[in-house]
Amino acid sequence: MAPSRIKEESPEPDLKPRARKRRWDVVEPETTPVKTEDEDLESKLEAKLESVQPAPKKKSRWDEVESTPRKSRWDQAPSLEATPKGSAALGMQTPMHPSAGAGGILPMPTGSGYLADEELDRLLPSEGYVILEPPAGYVPIMTPARKLMQTPAQTGSGGGFMMFDENTAVSAGMAKQIPTNIPGVGELQYFKQEDMKYFGKLADGSQESELSLDELKQRKILRLLLKVKNGTPPMRKTALRQLTDNARQFGATALFDLILPLLMERTLEDQERHLLVKVIDRILYKLDDMVRPFTHKILVVVEPMLIDEDYYARVEGREIIANLAKAAGLAHMIATMRPDIDHVDEYVRNTTSRAFAVVASALGVPALLPFLKAVCSSKKSWQARHTGVKIIQQIAVLMGCAVLPHLKGLVDCIAPCLTDEQAKVRTVTSLALGALAEAAAPYGIESFDSVLEPLWLGIRRHRGKGLAAFLKCIGFIIPLMDPEYANYYTKEVMVILIREFNSPDEEMKKIVLRVVQQCASTEGVTAQYLREEVLPAFFKSFWVRRMALDRRNYRQVVDTTVELAQKVGVAEIVERIVDVLKDESEAYRKMGVETIEKVVAALGGTDISERLEERLIDGILFAFQEQTIEDNILLNGFGTVVNALGLRTKPYLSQIVSTILWRLNNKSATVRQQSADLITRIAVVMNNCGEDVLLGKLGVVLYEYLGEEYPEVLGSILGALRSIVTVVGISEMQPPIRDLLPRLTPILRNRHEKVQENTIDLVGRIADRGAEYVSAREWMRICFELLDMLKAHKKGIRRAANNTFGYIAKAIGPQDVLVTLLNNLRVQERQSRVCTAVAIGIVAETCAPFTVLPALMNEYRVPELNVQNGVLKSLSFLFEYIGEMAKDYVYAVAPLLEDALIDRDQVHRQTAATVVKHIALGCIGLGCEDTMVHMLNLLMPNIFETSPHVIDRIIDGIEAIRNCVGVGIVMNYTWAGLFHPARKVRQPYWRLYDSAYVQSADAMVPYYPQIEEDEYRRNELDVWV
16 A cells, blocks of 8 residues: 655744745746736735735746737647646636646556555655555455555546546556456456455465365365356366366365355346356255255245246246255255244245245145145244245246146145135235136136135125235136036126226226136126126226226226127127227227227127228228327227228228328328338228229329338338239239339348338249249349348348249249359358358259259359359259259269268268258159169268268268168168277267167168077068068
8 A cells, every 4th residue: 555645734834924835936838828807816915915025026927028929728739737627627717737736637547556656756745745654453455346446537526538548547457456367267258356255365376285175175166166157168168067076075065155155146147147056056966965054045045036037047046946955855945944934024935935836846746735734724823824825826826737636735725714814814815726726727626616605705805905816816716617607606706896896906907807807708608798797887997098098907908808809799899999999088099999909800890880880990090090109009900990891891992092192191201101001901902892993093102102211111112012013913003013123123222121021022023923024134133133132131031032033033044043143152151152052942943953953063163162062052952942853863963962072171071961861852762772872872981070060961861861772771881880899980870770760660670680699580580571
C-alpha cells in the first residue's frame, strides 16, 4: 500500500496578513486568458492587502502589452491544461495548472492499481506534507470483490468522458490480477473476478512440498473443479472423468465442502451451474451411501433450484435430489427432511414438499405413502398436515398419469384434511385433489367417491379463496364422471358459479371461467341447459368492455366462449357477439373478432342465418376499417369468416374489394400490407364466386404497386399476386405474364426474406405453368439471379430456388441452365455449392438424366476439389431422385465412382459412398449385381476410417449393396474380421454383422459358416428347399 500523505499542522499564523499566492504567477504554455468581472474584484482585493503590507513588486503578465493580436480559444487545439474540469471550473474561465489539483483529468495508470512515490510527488506539492506510516495492526483488504481494482482517473466531483483503448489501465490491471493460466491447470477459457474467492489458493504460489496431505487433496479437487467450470471441452471431459473415478479416494467431505459453496454463488451462469450439477450427479453415483452426512447440506443448496424461474434449473435440481435419494436411501432422506415439514417459514415448507415429491417419483410412491399418511394426520401442528398435502399435490404435478396406480391411496390419505379446522389446510387439500384429478384424467373417478360429499358441502360453506380452491377441484373432477352424473353435478355447481360471476376478485373470475369451460366440455351437459341457464348470465357478466382490457382474463373469456359454442352452436354465440363488432372500444371489437374467428373456424358458417350473415359481414368490415393498430387478429378473422361463408359472400365482394383498394392507397405501410394480405386470404373465395373481373382489377392494381419501398409490404403484395395467379390461371392473368415477369426479375435482388420467398414462389409458378409466355433470354436472366438465392439463410427460399431451376430447365432445355449451375460449383461457399448440386439433381429428374450426365461427368475432369465434390454431390441427389432409372446409367458412372473411392481425399470417398448407396437402393432386383460387387470391393477397405462422418457413409453404402446383391455375398466379407484379435479391427465388422442381423436375420441362416467339430455341427442347417 502506498503511504498516505496528510498535511502538517501549520504554526500559529502571524498577525500580519500574508501575501496570497497568485495563480497567474505560474507561467503557462500558450494560453491567452480573458479577464472577467470576478477576477477584477479579486485583483482589487489583493491591491488592498499589498497596501497593508508592502511586498516586492512582481511583474504581472496582465501588465504586458500584447504583441500579437488576441486569438479566440476556439482557434486553438484543446490541451489538458487549458480545459478546467470539476467543481473548480464552474465559476472561472482562467485555465488551471495540473498542480492546482481539483479538476484535471489525470492520465490513467497503466501498471497495477497503486501509485508510486514519484507519481505522488508529481500529484501533490512536496512541501507542507509528511508521509504517514500505516497503523501497526493494519491488514490490506484481500477479498477480490471488495478490492479497489484501479485508482480512479477523475479526481474532481465533476464527471469527464474518455474513450479507453483496449489496453488501458483497467484491462491491464484486471489482466494482472485475474490470470487465465493457473499453475497446474493450464490455459482456461476464462477466469472471472468471483472465481478468485474459491480458486485463489491455486494462484498463491505455495510450494507443494510444504503442504499437508489434506491441503494437497483440496488443491487437486480445486484444479479439477476449475477445469470443469472454466476449461475447454477436452479439458472439462478429462477433469470430469478424474473427479468421478477418484470420488471415493477424495471422500465426500473434501468434495462437497468445495462444490456446494460454488453452487450457491449468486453470479453463477447457467452453463457453469449445469456443469457443477453434472459433477454432483456423477460423484453421487460413486460415493453411494458415503453422501449421507452431507444429505442436508446438499438439500439446502439444491432445494431452491426446484422453484427457480428457469425450467432447466428445476430439471437439474430434480435430477440431483433423485440421485441423492437413490444413494442415501429413503429412511435417511425422511430423517433428514422431517424437521423441515413443520418449519415456521413457508418457503422452507414449500421447497421441502417439492423435494419429497421428487423422492417419491425416484423411489416409488408406495414406499413413501405410510409416511405421508402419518404426516397428513399429524395432531401436533397444522403446518405438518399442510406440507403433507402439498407433497401429494406436487407428486401429482410431477408424475402426471403415473399416479393412477396409487390414486386411491393418495386420495384417502388427504380426504380427512378437506374438513380440517385450518382454512389453509382445507384450501391446499382441494387444490391437491384437483391436481390428482387433472393428472388422472380421463380415468379414476371411483377413487374420488369419498371426497365428493365434502367437496359439495364445502362450496356452500366457503367464500373467497377457499371457495375458489374447491371450485377448481370440482372443475377437474366433473369431466371424469359418467354423463348422467356429470349433468347432475354440473347443475349443482352452476348455481354457485353463476353467483360468483359478479365476484370482484380477479383470481375467482379466472377459476369460474375455467370451471364453466370444463363443465361445458363434459359429455353429459346438454346444449339446452347451457343455452337457458348459463349463456345469459355469462354474457352479461363477462362480455363487457372492461374484460377486453384485462389481459389476465381476456384469453380465458375467449376460450370459454369457444367451448360453449361447441355445445350450443355457432349461430347462438355469433348472434350475441355480432353487435360487439361495432362497439366504440377497439380492444372490445378485437376480442369479438377473435372469438368469432375461432368459433367459425371450428364449426363452420352453415348455421348462420341470412340476416345474421349481413350483420356479421357489416360488423367485420366496420372493425377492419376502424382499426387504429393493425394486427393479425382482424385480418385472420376477416379471412376466416369470408372462407367459411364461401359462395354466400358474393353480394358483399364488391364492397370488400372497394375497401381493399382504398386501403392499398393508404399512406401507412401497415395498412397497405394488411390489405394485400387480405387479398391472399380471400382470392380463392372470389374465384369460386366467379368474380374473375374483380380479381383481374386487383391484379392490375397490385402490379402498379410493385415499386413499393417497404419490403414487408412488397412481400405481401407479391404474395397477393401469387394467390391471384394460382386461382385465375396463367392465360387469364391480368396484367399479362409477359409484362409481369420482367418486373419481377429486379425484385429477385431484394435481400428481404419475405420478398425473396414470395417472388421466387411466383416466378416458379409462372415457370411451371406458363413458361411459353416469356422468352428464353428472360428465363436465363432469372437463372443468374436465382444463383444468389442459393445463399439465402432460409431453407424455404433455397428449396423454392432449386425447384424453379427445374421448371426453367423444362421450359428452355437443360443445356443453358446446366452451364450456369456447373459454373456455380466453383464458388467458395459450401451452402451455395450444395444447393447447386441439388438443383442439378432436380434438373436431371425433370429433363431425364441422359441430358445432364455427360456434362456432369465431363466436369469431374476439372482438377479442383470443390468442383469434383460438387459433381459427386450432384450425382448423389440425381440418383436419389431418379430411383429405378439408375439401372441405365450404372455402367456409365462406375469408372468415375471407382476413381472417387480410391481418392486420397476423405470427402471424395464419403460422397462417392453416398452415390453408391442411392444407386444400389435404386437397382435392387434389376440385374446390376456385378457392378455392385465391384463397388463393395472398393468400399470395404474404408471401414477402418476414423472420421465418424466417413465411416457412417461407408457403412450406409455397404448396407445398401447388401440389399441389392443379397446378404450372403456381403457376409463372406464380414466373417473374416469378426474374431480378429485387435478390437479396432473387430468393431466395424461387428457393426456390419449387427445391422445385417437386425434387417436380414432369416436370410443369414443358410450362409453361416460350417463348423467341423461334431458337437457344434447342426445338420438341419444343411437342409434347403
